[in-house]
Amino acid sequence: xxxxxxxxxxxxxxxxxxxxxxxxxxxxxxxxxxxxxxxxxxxxxxxxxxxxxxxxxxxxxxxxxxxxxxxxxxxxxxxxxxxxxxxxxxxxxxxxxxxxxxxxxxxxxxxxxxxxxxxxxxxxxxxxxxxxxxxxxxxxxxxxxxxxxxxxxxxxxxxxxxxxxxxxxxxxxxxxxxxxxxxxxxxxxxxxxxxxxxxxxxxxxxxxxxxxxxxxxxxxxxxxxxxxxxxxxxxxxxxxxxxxxxxxxxxxxxxxxxxxxxxxxxxxxxxxxxxxxxxxxxxxxxxxxxxxxxxxxxxxxxxxxxxxxxxxxxxxxxxxxxxxxxxxxxxxxxxxxxxxxxxxxxxxxxxxxxxxxxxxxxxxxxxxxxxxxxxxxxxxxxxxxxxxxxxxxxxxxxxxxxxxxxxxxxxxxxxxxxx
Numbered sequence: 001x002x003x004x005x006x007x008x009x010x011x012x013x014x015x016x017x018x019x020x021x022x023x024x025x026x027x028x029x030x031x032x033x034x035x036x037x038x039x040x041x042x043x044x045x046x047x048x049x050x051x052x053x054x055x056x057x058x059x060x061x062x063x064x065x066x067x068x069x070x071x072x073x074x075x076x077x078x079x080x081x082x083x084x085x086x087x088x089x090x091x092x093x094x095x096x097x098x099x100x101x102x103x104x105x106x107x108x109x110x111x112x113x114x115x116x117x118x119x120x121x122x123x124x125x126x127x128x129x130x131x132x133x134x135x136x137x138x139x140x141x142x143x144x145x146x147x148x149x150x151x152x153x154x155x156x157x158x159x160x161x162x163x164x165x166x167x168x169x170x171x172x173x174x175x176x177x178x179x180x181x182x183x184x185x186x187x188x189x190x191x192x193x194x195x196x197x198x199x200x201x202x203x204x205x206x207x208x209x210x211x212x213x214x215x216x217x218x219x220x221x222x223x224x225x226x227x228x229x230x231x232x233x234x235x236x237x238x239x240x241x242x243x244x245x246x247x248x249x250x251x252x253x254x255x256x257x258x259x260x261x262x263x264x265x266x267x268x269x270x271x272x273x274x275x276x277x278x279x280x281x282x283x284x285x286x287x288x289x290x291x292x293x294x295x296x297x298x299x300x301x302x303x304x305x306x307x308x309x310x311x312x313x314x315x316x317x318x319x320x321x322x323x324x325x326x327x328x329x330x331x332x333x334x335x336x337x338x339x340x341x342x343x344x345x346x347x348x349x350x351x352x353x354x355x356x357x358x359x360x361x362x363x364x365x366x367x368x369x370x371x372x373x374x375x376x377x378x379x380x381x382x383x384x385x386x387x388x389x390x391x392x393x394x395x396x397x398x399x400x401x402x403x404x405x406x407x408x409x410x411x412x413x414x415x416x417x418x419x
């Protein structure tokens with residue numbers, strides 16, 4: 001089928017059509033024409049006011065498959081990701097069993113040839129994510145693992161962290177770490193501050209993140225290699241990365257919701273606002289915005305972490321952390337776009353994640369593969385049971401009207417168009 005995207009604004013810094021409004025024709029998985037002509041097509045998408053970019057990529061999606069399929073499985077995450085604008089995702093290894101063997105990697109990626117959404121495996125650094133024994137990272141790399149991480153768990157063992165950096169240099173692999181001092185954060189429920197004191201909840205200090213980042217950077221300087229630090233949340237963390245980037249090969253990301261929400265929202269003990277790292281204070285959020293603007297923060301990810309009702313509909317201190325955010329990512333971007341330019345945001349959700357993992361970066365040009373996301377930043381819709389494709393509902397935006405909707409995605413000679 002020939003599809004015409006009519007009058008979309010192209011945002012792709014690698015494209016000769018960057019920031020231009022053009023008609024784009026897609027046929028047989030490729031972009032066949034770009035111009036101002038009235039092209040003929042089987043399907044016409046009137047895209048005035050919409051943004052056309054390389055397909056969005058989520059670095060660090062949590063999928064409960066295998067083992068926790070009641071929270072999310074590969075089928076449900078694919079539907080949610082495509083509806084949210086993603087054409088590729090890299091999934092965390094915190095499953096049961098942990099993604100730590102060739103067969104585990106193959107289980108996640110074997111269906112890629114037959115689906116629009118491409119699933120990439122991030123394999124475990126340590127066996128069972130316990131931080132005690134390294135996995136066979138070279139074998140996992142050869143099986144198709146695109147990065148190495150203990151996912152939602154920090155690599156707390158300093159010797160393991162050091163050896164991982166050294167081993168990964170054999171194939172220029174990237175080590176991804178969630179920075180957290182687990183002892184400082186033990187039993188923590190939210191950001192440590194005035195609000196946690198008022199609510200009588202054990203706090204998670206900024207220091208727990210910052211100590212871990214400082215350690216990681218020192219080890220990177222000592223051992224060499226490539227390091228990506230996931231889910232920054234504090235102002236000092238941003239400053240540490242900003243300084244380190246002048247001399248070290250380090251990249252980092254934030255969850256899209258992190259600079260938009262703060263710890264005041266926990267006053268009602270709504271467990272949908274319980275996340276790790278926790279929502280912090282406005283000054284931290286302001287620092288994250290500055291980090292996005294000046295390039296310190298390389299990537300924006302969804303932070304998608306589904307939890308079943310039994311994990312959230314309990315007392316606050318017993319609730320599991322996490323927000324589902326694949327389908328509401330666009331709404332997050334609309335809010336961020338009030339503070340950061342759209343072209344900067346698009347770069348951080350399409351180009352930068354692929355660059356970190358060493359993947360092909362799609363571009364919008366004639367005869368290029370069609371790996372595209374079409375987004376309407378003005379469309380308002382309600383995120384509810386009618387359109388939620390995740391198996392979970394743990395979202396602070398669930399049942400509420402939000403602004404920003406994905407209209408279509410194209411990849412792997414397939415398309416999903418929201419009529």
